[in-house]
Amino acid sequence: MSKAIYGGTLFAALVLAASLLLPEASSAQRNSRVERGRYLVEAMGCADCHTPFRLGPNGPEPDVERGLSGHPAELVMPPAPRLEPGPWLVVSSGTNTAWSGPWGVSFTSNLTPDEETGIGKWTLENFSAAMRTGRHLGAGRAILPPMPWQAVSKLTDDDLAAIFEYLKSRPPVPNRVPEPIAPRG
Amino acid sequence: MLVRGERGVLTKLAWPALLLASCAKAVDPSALPLFLSETGLYADVAGKRIAAGVVAYEPQYPLWSDGATKRRWIRLPEGGAVDAHDPDDWRFPVGTRLWKEFSLGRRVETRYMEKLADGSWRRLVFVWDADESDARLAPEAGLPAVAKSADGAPYDVPSRADCALCHSHGDGVLGFSALQLSDDRDPLAPHASASNPATLTELTRLGLLRDLPADCLEQPPRIDAATPRERAVLGYLHTNCGSCHRADGLLAPLGLVLEARPGEDSSEYESGLRSNDGRHLRPGAPDESLLWARMSTRTPSAQMPPLATHRVDSAALELVGAWIREDLVPTDTRTDFRP
Numbered sequence: 001m002s003k004a005i006y007g008g009t010l011f012a013a014l015v016l017a018a019s020l021l022l023p024e025a026s027s028a029q030r031n032s033r034v035e036r037g038r039y040l041v042e043a044m045g046c047a048d049c050h051t052p053f054r055l056g057p058n059g060p061e062p063d064v065e066r067g068l069s070g071h072p073a074e075l076v077m078p079p080a081p082r083l084e085p086g087p088w089l090v091v092s093s094g095t096n097t098a099w100s101g102p103w104g105v106s107f108t109s110n111l112t113p114d115e116e117t118g119i120g121k122w123t124l125e126n127f128s129a130a131m132r133t134g135r136h137l138g139a140g141r142a143i144l145p146p147m148p149w150q151a152v153s154k155l156t157d158d159d160l161a162a163i164f165e166y167l168k169s170r171p172p173v174p175n176r177v178p179e180p181i182a183p184r185g
Numbered sequence: 186m187l188v189r190g191e192r193g194v195l196t197k198l199a200w201p202a203l204l205l206a207s208c209a210k211a212v213d214p215s216a217l218p219l220f221l222s223e224t225g226l227y228a229d230v231a232g233k234r235i236a237a238g239v240v241a242y243e244p245q246y247p248l249w250s251d252g253a254t255k256r257r258w259i260r261l262p263e264g265g266a267v268d269a270h271d272p273d274d275w276r277f278p279v280g281t282r283l284w285k286e287f288s289l290g291r292r293v294e295t296r297y298m299e300k301l302a303d304g305s306w307r308r309l310v311f312v313w314d315a316d317e318s319d320a321r322l323a324p325e326a327g328l329p330a331v332a333k334s335a336d337g338a339p340y341d342v343p344s345r346a347d348c349a350l351c352h353s354h355g356d357g358v359l360g361f362s363a364l365q366l367s368d369d370r371d372p373l374a375p376h377a378s379a380s381n382p383a384t385l386t387e388l389t390r391l392g393l394l395r396d397l398p399a400d401c402l403e404q405p406p407r408i409d410a411a412t413p414r415e416r417a418v419l420g421y422l423h424t425n426c427g428s429c430h431r432a433d434g435l436l437a438p439l440g441l442v443l444e445a446r447p448g449e450d451s452s453e454y455e456s457g458l459r460s461n462d463g464r465h466l467r468p469g470a471p472d473e474s475l476l477w478a479r480m481s482t483r484t485p486s487a488q489m490p491p492l493a494t495h496r497v498d499s500a501a502l503e504l505v506g507a508w509i510r511e512d513l514v515p516t517d518t519r520t521d522f523r524p
Contacts, residue, residue, distance in 0.1 A: 104486060121438035129435060139350055139435040141491040182484035 030165070037166025040159055041068075049108045049146070052095040060094065069118070069173035071097035071107035080105055082184075090146070099146055105181040106144040114172035127164040128157065144180055221295050221311040221320035226258060226284050230319055236260075239284075240393070242383035244365035246374050246420040249498040251334040253287040259361060259383075261393055270396035272363035272406060272451050274355045279304065283358065292317050293332045294342050298358075306357050308348040338495040347492055351428045353435075359428055363397070364420075364445065364454055369405035373417035375501045404452035408445050409459075411512065418508045419445055419456040421501050422476075425490060432457060441465060468513035471506040480505060 041047070050068045052075075053060040066072065072095065080091055080100030090101040097108045110118040119127070122137070129138020131152045136143055143149050155163070222230040226239060235241070239260045247255065261267065262280030269275050281300045287293050292313040299307045311320035312331055327344035334340045352359060368384045371377070385401055388394045408423070410416035427444030429436050441464075442457025458466075464475070471477040479489035480502050488494070 104484075106486075121440075123438070126435055126438060133346070133350075135350075135491075137435050137438065139353075139429050141486055141488075144486060180486040182482075182486060 033162045034166045034169050036159070037162035037164070037169075040155070040163050041166055044152070046111070049096055050111050052097050054095070060096075066173055066175070068111040068167065068170065069114075069175040070110035070177040071095065073176045073178070076178075077105070101145060102183060103144050103180075104183040106147070107177045107180065108147075110173065110175050110177050111167050112170055112173040112175075113168045114174045117174050117176040118172060119167060120172060122164075124161055124164050127167075128160045131155070131160055217307075217309065217322060219322050221297070221313075224284070224297055224299070224311075225260065225282060226295070226297075238263075240383050240388075240391070242361060242366060243378045243381040244360035244362075244424070245367060245370045245377055245381065246365060246424040247360070247376050247378075248424050249376065249494065249501060250287060251338060251340060251494050251496040253289050253293065253334065253340070255288075256286045257360060258284045266393050266395040267361075267388075268396060269363065269394040269401075270398065272398060272401055273447050275358065275362055276356050277358060283361065285360075289332050289334055289340060291315075292320070293340065294323070295320050296343075296348070298352075306352070308345055308352065310342050310345075310348075312342055334496055336496065340495070341493070343493055350492065354428070354431065354433070360424075363401055363447075364406045364408070364423070367405040367407060368402070369407045371407070371417055371420050373413055373504075374420055375417070375498070375504060398451055400450075400452050404450075406447070406452050406454055408454045408456060409448065410456075412508075414504065414508050415512050418505050419458060421504065422458060423454075423456065425498075425501070427457075429490075430457075466509060466513065468515040469510060471509040474509050477502070477505055477509055 047062055047068060050070055051062040051064070052066055052069070052072050054063040055061075071093075075093070075095060075098075077093060077098050083089070083091070090099065092099045099106050099108075112118040113120040115121055126137045130136065130143065131149050132138075134143050134149045134153075135141065152160075218224050221227075225236055228234045228236040235258065239258045241256065241258050243257065260282045262278055265278035265280060267275050267277055267281075277300055279300050279302055283298050284295055286295045294313065295311045297309045297311060301307055310323040310327070312323050312328060313320040323342050325345050327347065328342040330339035331342050332340040363385065366381060366383055366385055366388065368386050370381065385394070385397065385405060389397060389402065408416050408419045410419055422443040423445040427442075430439070430441050430443040431437065432442045432444075441461065445454040445456040447453070448455040466476055467473040472481075479487060481497060482488050483495055483497055485491075
């Protein structure tokens, strides 16, 4: 009986000690992964398209409050201008979040962890498979230009996981990005 | 052009060269069959005589393939049987082979899958020669626009990656299941052939199923539905949407489940759509229902399914439209909808 209690206490003490030590190590690891993710996201220019620009005192600047939240839902775009036949092919909005080209109109996605409108419900598998296959969520429709998924697909599994973890660590911004618009017939 | 009886040096050299370029990293191409006639489907490919031990089957809810007519066969290894103890998750023995032939006026392609010794599936596509003398292995990336379907739409041979996209859950086989081969066949299922030579009863008689629960024969699996039309709709969605729109897998975050699975009683299948939150359906108004709208377009960024089709399935669209218009009970709040 007392042996059992003693054993139980010892076990509990060990678990406690382990639980004090382990999260320390894993949260440090996690932090460094998140940092790695931030580094990649910043260096690869994800915000160029996924953070809406606004006009600041010195010209267009990223709207940091809406960091990585994609095309603002309230910015309803008029029909894209028709381009004369010729070498001009693509038009973008001043926010850099809406793009018109031969594929129709695409709007950059909300990459914040909002549950309903962002990547809150995504798993790492969704993110990695989307970047590797060029399909929405890794299994749906083709991801449209100008999303450079072919370039992102060159990253290692670890780097994709780091990006995903960084995106998930950021504040959620509710913003329902519109569905893409089909090319004019 | 392939000359019968002289198939050899030249044709056999050209294809491996192409294949080496396309799939060198994935598989050793020398290990792959280069012609359909090497896969064991035919006793005699010229006469199209099917080999002994190959069993034809017809799922009750076929997949829409832009109007192509299809024939399907399975062959289990000598003495092998499908482990059918879980009606929702049949497991196939190593050495199992399945074929599906697609015709648009003439044979276009035959898809083939074979379970390898390590338990993985090899999935290949063979494209028929114009004279239908034999079919040749298609490259890993598939072949776009090898034929035209009824109204001139291009017909593509899928890439191996696209095959894996849908054949991704359970043991990776889609049309050969307890529900699909049930003796209780849905008479309203779009594009289905009236009879199935390989019902659960027949497969049991042939000794090809192991541990099939007895109630699958006594009370054959069927989809639980409020009306006969609803049953056909839920079955159609199960096949055409439910291999991706599932409670598990990559599309789980969407919260739209269109597959049907056995309920408490393994003969009554319950479609995930019955507990849907209503976002995708507006009772009485098909064109305000996202589910119907996605079926009604072939704009690549909006169409459903997103791959393997360039033509709307108008018969199914009509069926689903009538179901939304007439069978669904409008409720006050859209989010409270239950079919």
